[in-house]
Amino acid sequence: MRFFIGTAALLLIMSAAIVGCSEPSDTASTPAVADPVEATAVTFANTKCPIMGGSPTAELTVEYDGKTIGFCCDGCPEKWADLSDDAKAEKFAKVDAHAGHDRADGDHDHSDHSRE
Numbered sequence: 001m002r003f004f005i006g007t008a009a010l011l012l013i014m015s016a017a018i019v020g021c022s023e024p025s026d027t028a029s030t031p032a033v034a035d036p037v038e039a040t041a042v043t044f045a046n047t048k049c050p051i052m053g054g055s056p057t058a059e060l061t062v063e064y065d066g067k068t069i070g071f072c073c074d075g076c077p078e079k080w081a082d083l084s085d086d087a088k089a090e091k092f093a094k095v096d097a098h099a100g101h102d103r104a105d106g107d108h109d110h111s112d113h114s115r116e
Contacts, residue, residue, distance in 0.1 A: 044070040050091040051076040
């Protein structure tokens with residue numbers, strides 16, 4: 001009886017090892033680990049963080065009025081969320097990257113902008 005239990009256990013372990021070590025039959029559906037991932041650039045609607053005034057980072061953003069607002073520090077998005085709509089509008093106006101460029105009449109001069 002011990003021989004039968006020992007043999008059965010050995011066969012079970014060997015079959016588990018063989019099945020566990022086999023390669024998947026459908027390698028086409030398995031993504032390659034070395035495939036490159038392209039990062040997309042984030043375009044901020046603001047030139048500075050509306051809370052602390054630092055440089056905005058791609059990791060800390062929120063959507064505001066259809067625009068991506070960037071923040072400089074971990075706590076800034078939470079502070080932004082706590083502001084009233086009027087306070088958000090006021091703070092955003094101070095750091096708006098396109099302030100003065102949204103005029104409907106198109107009557108503004110770009111001659112002072114430097115071209116690279």
